[in-house]
Amino acid sequence: MNIIVWAAAIVSTVVLYSWYATIVKRRNRVAEALAGIDVQLTQRHDLIPNLLAIARKFMEHERALLDEVAALRSKATSFANTTDPAAMAGKFAAEGQLTAGLGRLFAVAENYPSLKSDGPMIEAQRGYQEVETNIAAARRFYNAAVGSLNNAIQIFPGPLLASLAGVAKPPPFFEATAAAREAVDAGQLLS
């Protein structure tokens, strides 16, 4: 009888420890993914001043929009290196607003043919597209890591070990902003 109890205790301990180690590994993977997003976002933040400097030469009448984008960048930069799950939603929201602001900037730039055909502007836009692709990839990696961590902490005995492993509150998924979810008004675009 004693042997059975001991065996059960050892097996339980091994299972619990393995589960705990898995949660910690997946938590670290989420942190790694988050750092990956930060690297890409930093690249984007670094691109924006150059983009604004080029645009300012051609878009004197759009000073308000340019200032708005600059302010959104400053706000997004203030969230750099945020790893607290509670602050993550704010960070994602700030980046979403910056994305929307840049989208407006590029849309308005369509009205300035000289800006559109400007060599440095074309290069800057190409670089921006590349960074956007990498940001999307980094977000996909982050979401995959969060999904994997959530599985580990929500399936028994995960809930027992989550707090112990430092994942009391699961990190949020990256979700598209409300602006991105809005239906495109083709009529307005074509008018």
Added chain:
Amino acid sequence: MTTEGGTTSEVTMEGGTTLEGQRRLAQLILAACGIAALAIFVTVLIASMHKTPGIGGLLSGIFVGLFAALFVGGSGAWIAMSLVAVKPAPKVDDQTADELMSELRTVLAELESARLEVVRQVNTRAMTRVPVGAALGFGLWCLEQMGGRPGRDGIGGVVWNAVCLVVVGAMAGYYSAVRDSGAVYARLYLDRVLPLLAGQFGDLSFRSPAQLDLRALNSERLFDDYDSAVSNNEFFGTHRGLPVSIATLLLTLGSGKQRRVSFEGLLVEVTLPRSLKGSTEVIASTGAFEQLRHWLKTSNRQHVALEDPRFAQVYDVWSTDQIAARALLTPALMERLIALRGSAANIDGRPLVVARDNRLTLVIPRSGRDHFRAPGVREAAASRASVIALHVHIAGVLAVADAVIDLDSAARAVAAVDVLAGMPLHA
């Protein structure tokens, strides 16, 4: 004549009428052979039972009848399958063919001179080797006769054996006379004609042997083990505004009778207009055991779990950089890779992708095909059919490169700009 972007536009296939006719003929042959097989089985069974009444006759009738019926039915099926399976040879329009022949006239004339010289050498060698081969065959027959085995087939069988051995000996002699010179001539033909044909498709050239970095590909563990690698044909240059290289590759393992093909196919490499980093492999999904084996072999790579379950079912992805792998494997690219696998147009087998920084290599297994075949020494060098076949083959290979370029959105954008740049401007 030079094509911009769409390289396959001139290549046309024969109409569906011929295909339909072949299909009907195949059905007819299959049906006729099926009826003949049934008739043979019944006839043999009845004859057997008539000759040997009882269970012995029945069983031998079934056995022999089945054998004969299967032979006839199987032959019919083979003929029908070969009729249906053979795709009509693609051809180019007459004007294009005329232009091709005109541009290659000088080279083909030189090759014709070389061919005639090769034929003269072959004939000279054959003058001695064919009789020697025939004499050796006759000698073997004599040895067989002196062995003292009683001839069961009578004088007819003895003469038949003698003729067979003499003919086989003579053929072996002729083969030895033509083999080396034929291979040299074929290589010369391809080395002279293929660069000119490649030039017809834009800023492309040809080299032999190919300059492949097989060591780098080996480190990606793309291929099974092999002992020798042959890569005699490589097209390289700029296609649709992007640097490309398309090479044939044959990998073999073992030697002599143990020699087997480890890989045969095409390597298509396109330099993408991206700034990707690290190394990403997309390999055929082969189950958990193979995943574990791959992981053990490539310890510096991580398994990349992607969102698309259909993609994950077909492919495994390993990379040194999780983000770079996802930047390459966008949802659109995953869709295209799945579609590429299912597309029977130019690609068979499962494409395997390796991205080393911004160089995307697609490995396409194409077994059992002679990728670039020169005409034989007995065929005129200026053979229109041979030149057109090579032209069409290059177009087919470039269509594979098109598929690789179309995989990536940034590459597609560059290709589109290249096409626009090539368009004439109208006032």
